Amino acid sequence: MTGSSVPAELAARLAALTPEQRARLRDRVRQERRPRQRVLTPGQRRLWEAHHTTGGRPVDVVCQAVRLTGARVDLDLLAERIEGFVRRHEALRTTFEETADGVRPVVHAELPPRLLRTSCPDAEEAYALARELAHEAFDLAAGPLLRVVLAEGPSGDEAWLLVVVHNLVFDAWSFELLLDELGRAPGTAEPEAVPFSRFAEEQAAWSASEAGRAAAAYWAAEVADPPAPLPTDRPRGGATRRDGGRVEFSLPAAVAKGITAAAQQEAATAYAGWLAVAWAAFEEFGGSSDVLLGTFTAGRDRPGAEATVGYLLNVLPVRLRDPGDGGPAARIRAARAVSRAGLRHAVCPGELIDAPRRVPGTHPLLDAVFVFDNLGEGTRTVQGAEVTTADLDKGVARYDLTLAVHPGADGVSGWLEYDTGLYDEATARGLAERFVAAAERMSREAAR
Template identity: 75%
Template sequence: MTSSPSAALTARLAALTPQQRALLRAKVLRTRPQERLTPGQFRLWETHHAIGGRPADVVCQAVRLTGATADLDRLAARVEGFVRDHEALRTTFEETGGEVRPVVHEVLPPRLTRSHCATAEEAQARARELAHEPFDLANGPLLRVVLATGPTAQEAWLLVVVHNLVFDAWSFEMLLDALDRDSDEPAPAVLPFSRWAREQAAWVAGDAGRAAAAYWAAVVDAPPPPLPTDRPRSATTARHGHRVAFSLPSGVAAGVAALARREAASAYAGWLAVAWAALEGFGGRADVLLGTFTAGRDLPGAEAAVGYLLNVLPVRLRDPGDGSWAARVRAARTISREGLRHAAYPGELIHVPHRVPAEHPLFDAVFVFDNLGETTRTLQGAAVSTDDVDKGTARYDLTLTVYPGADGVTGWLEYDTELYEEATARRLAELFTAAAGEASREGHR
C-alpha cells in the first residue's frame, strides 16, 4: 500500500535536522507583507540603485562603552532578540514584474561578528568599511553589528550598520534601550512596521491627509531657486561627500536657548533661525526653502515601531521681519508649529516641479537638529558615547546637522563633493557658527 502525499511530506519534514527546519521556516513561513513600499522607502530604493549602492542612506554608528567590562555575549543575544521582536529587521525587498515588494521573514538573523579595536579611529574605519560593503536587498540581512573589544578590559565597541530601508535614528535609540533593559522588566509594546505602513496609507487617503497635502502645496508654491554651487548640477550624481565639523561652547548654546525661550519657541526653532541666517548670507536671498527631518512618529503607537519612519519635510522661511533675531525666531517658531500639525504627511508625496535634479527634487539643503542623544546613557554600567561615522557620502547637496549636548553643541556640514569645494563648505559652516554667536549674544542680553 502506497503512502499518501501528505504522509510522505510529513515523513520528509520529520527527517529534517533542526537547522534545516529553521531554514525552511525562514523561506516558507512569512508574515503578511506590506503590499508596497512606503513613499519614504520607495525613494530610498530608487536612490540606492541610482547611486550604485553607495551607502548614502545607511545608518553607521560607532558606540563606545567605557568604565565597565561589557558582556559581549549578552549584547549579541540582545541584538538577536531585538531582531526577533521587530519585523522591519527581518525584511528583504524583492522586485518582480517591475514592482518592489517588502517581504517579512519569520527568521532572518542579523550579521553579527567579533573584532578588536585599539583606537577610536580604528573603530570608525571598521564601521565605514562595513557600510561600504554592498547590501543585498533581496536576501539580507540588512543589519550588521560588530562587537569589539577595546585596548583595555573596560572599553568595548558596538558598531551598528544598517540600511535606512528598515531603520532610522529613532530605531537606533530603541536598540540602545533594548540592549540595556533589565531582564526582569516587561518587554515594551511593539508596533509592527507593516501595520504602521498601512495606517500611514489610510491616513494619507483620509481627510487629514488631504488637508496636509493642500498645506504643503502652499508652502512650496513658487519656490526660490536652489542655492549656488561651485560646479553645475547634473541629472545624476554619485553622492560622494565630505563633512566639515564644527563645535560651539556651552555659552553659545545657552544664549541661543535663552533667545528661543524669550520668544516662547523651542530650541529647534532657535537653531533653525540660525541656519536661516547662514543660508540667507550664503545664497543672498531671504526666501529660503530647506528640508528638515522629523521622527515620523505622529500616528498613534508609532513610537513603538522600528523601521524607516523618518520624514523629510519642507520649511519655508521668507519673512525675517525687521531682521532682528527675535523676529527670525518668531517666524521660525510659527512655521514650525504650523508644520507640526501636518507632519504625518510623507514628504515624498508633495507635488512640485523639479527644483533640483536629484533623487529628492525639492531639497538641495537640509537642516537636522538631533537631540535624541542628549540624555546621558549607560549600558551594563559602562558610559555610552556614540559617533555618527562619516561614510564619505552626501545624502543631499548640503546637510547641516546640529547635536546639542551638556558641554555645548557639535555638528557638521555634509556636502556633495561633485558640487562644492571644501573651502565653500567651510565658508558656510563659518557663516553658521558666526550667526550662532550673534544669536547667543542677543539671548544673553
C-alpha cells in the same frame, strides 16, 4: 498515535522548552498573526530608488559607532539581546523583492543579523571597520540589512558596538530603541514591539483620506514658486555619485544657552532658535531671504509608533521668507510660526508633495537640509558601561548640503555635509563659519 494523545504530547514538549525557547515561540505566533506589509511606504520608495541611482553606495545607510567604557561588558549577552531585538521587530527581518508588479517587502520568519566579533585597539580602527562595512554593498533582496560588530577594546573595561544598517528598515529613533534594549536591566520585561506593517497600512489609509489630501495641499502651497536653488561651485547636472565631505564645528555651552534663552523669550523651542540661526547663515550664503530647507520629523505621532522599528523618518520642507527686521527675535518668531503650522501636517509623507522638480538628484525639491538631533542628549549605560555614540562620516552626501546640530551638556557639536561634486571644501567651510558666527551673534544680542 490517538487523537487524545496529541494534546498531552504537545503539552509535554511545551513544558520542556526553556524560557528563551518559549519566548521565541510566542514571538513566532504573534508574527504569524500580524498583517504583512504589501507595498513600500513613500519614504521607502525614495530610498529604494536612491539606492539604485547611486549604484548601491551607502548614501542612505546608518553607520554608528558606540563606545562602551568604565565597566566590563558581556559581549555574548549583547549578541543575544541584538538577536532577540531582530526577532521581535519585523522590519529587521525584511528584504525587498522586485516583481512584475514592482518592489514588495518580504518579511521573513527568521533572518538573523550579520554579527561579527573582533577587537579594536582604538577609535580609529573601530571607525574604519564600521565605514568598511557601510561601503560593502547591501543585497536588498537577500539581506540581512543589519550588520553589527561586537569588539573588545584595548582594556577589559572598554568595548565597541558598531551598527551598520540600511535606512530602508531603520532610522535614528530605531537606533535609540536598540540602545534601550541593550541597556534594559536583566529580568525586566521586554517592551512592546509594534510591527512596521501596521505603520505602513495606517500611513497609506491616512494619506488617501480627506485629512491626508488637505495636508498634501498645504505643503504644495508652501513650496509653490520656490526660491532658486543655492549657488554651487560647479554646475548641477543629472544625478551625482553623491561623494561627500564633512566640515565639523562646535559651539560652547554659553552660546547654546543663549540660543535657547532667545527662543524661550519668544515662546519658541530650541529647535526654532537654531532654525533661525540656519536661516540667517543660508540667507547670507545664497543672497536671498527666501530660504527653502528640508527638515526631519520623527514620524512617530500615531499610537504605537514610538515602539516601532523601521524607517518612519519624514523629510518635509520648511519655507522661511519673512525675517522682519532681520534681528534674532523676528527670525525666531517667524521660524516658530512656520514650524507650528507645519507640525499640524507633519504626518504627511514628504514624497507625496506635488511640487515641480527644483534640483536634479535623489530629492527633486530640496538641495539643503537642516537637522536638529537631540535624541541622544541623556546619559546612557549598558551593563554599567557608559555609552558614547558617533555618527560616522561615510564619505557620501545624501543631499547637496546637510547642516546637522547636536546639542549636548557641554555645548553644541555639528557638521556640514556637502556633495563634493558640487562644492569645494573651502566653500563648505565658509558656510559652516557663517553658521557659527550667526549663532554667536544671536546669543550675544539675546543677552542684551
